[in-house]
Amino acid sequence: MCTYFLLVILQYWRDEYLVWDPSNHGDLRAIRIPSEQIWRPDIVLYNRQLEEDVVIPDTNAAVTYEGDVTWLYPITLKSSCILNVEQFPNDEQRCDLQFGSWTYDGFAVDLINKTATGDTSSVIENEEWKLLDMTAKRTVAYYNCCPEPYPDVTYTVRILRRSLYYYYYLVAPSLILVLLTLISFQVPPDCEEKLTVSVTMLLSVVFYQQLLADRLPAHSGYIPILGRFFAATMFTVSLSSAMVIFVMGIHFHGPNARPVPPWLRRIAL
DSSP, rough: EEEEEEEEEEEEOTTTTTTGGGGGOOOOOOOEEEGGGSOOEEEEEETTTTOOOOOOOOOOEEEETTTEEEEEEEEEEEEEEOOOOTTTTTTTEEEEEEEEEEEEEEETOOOSSSSSBBBTTTTTOSSEEEEEEEEEEEEEEEEEEEEEEEEEEEEEEEEEOOHHHHHHIIHHHHHHHHHHHHHGGOOOOOTTTTHHHHHHHHHHHHHHHHHHHHHHHOOSSSHHHHHHHHHHHHHHHHHHHHHHHHHHHHTTSSEEEEOHHHHHHHHHH
């Protein structure tokens, strides 16, 4: 599944070609210049879903007289994320954002995360998801073709789904349908509307199950808890409808009535 992330990426590096003596330049110790006018590391998101209209903005970079460069820019990235919705709607998801250099090896550009977690102090609240944490981990990969190391930094975003919406609009109506199904057994068998009520409740459960299927990604590895709940509800309502048909068939037997079989008499009487 594809997930959009609105990020503010902050990069630090040292450029030996951007060093000057402040005493020769009016005690100038820091400047801000367009980032396109200097060398920038080609750090990209490895598991990014490519989009032609996404470009890195040309924001200013802060440069000190010692050659330390700080570059900060906002960007919206579309990343692939494997979702596990088995616990839906109480599911917790983990999405990895793997950053690394596209053309340089570890000897040319050594990628290191300055902190063990991402800065989430300015996070924008989402109506469906709650951000739990964002951890960072540096790994180094080696390939058979090349002796050079290839470092990368992976940020793991952990989010929790807000489940109130689904409990209110999906779970609560289904519980009411189950309750009505159990109460329908108390309706007298000569009531012809009893079968109509059972079929209507069955169609209602199918409708809610379709709503659930539209909200979830297609996955054959597991069935969400809420999906199993709807399946059990559908089985209960279907069994109720079958029992209604069976009872009405016995009640309205017509002129060709036959005596109750001995096996049914032993069970029911």
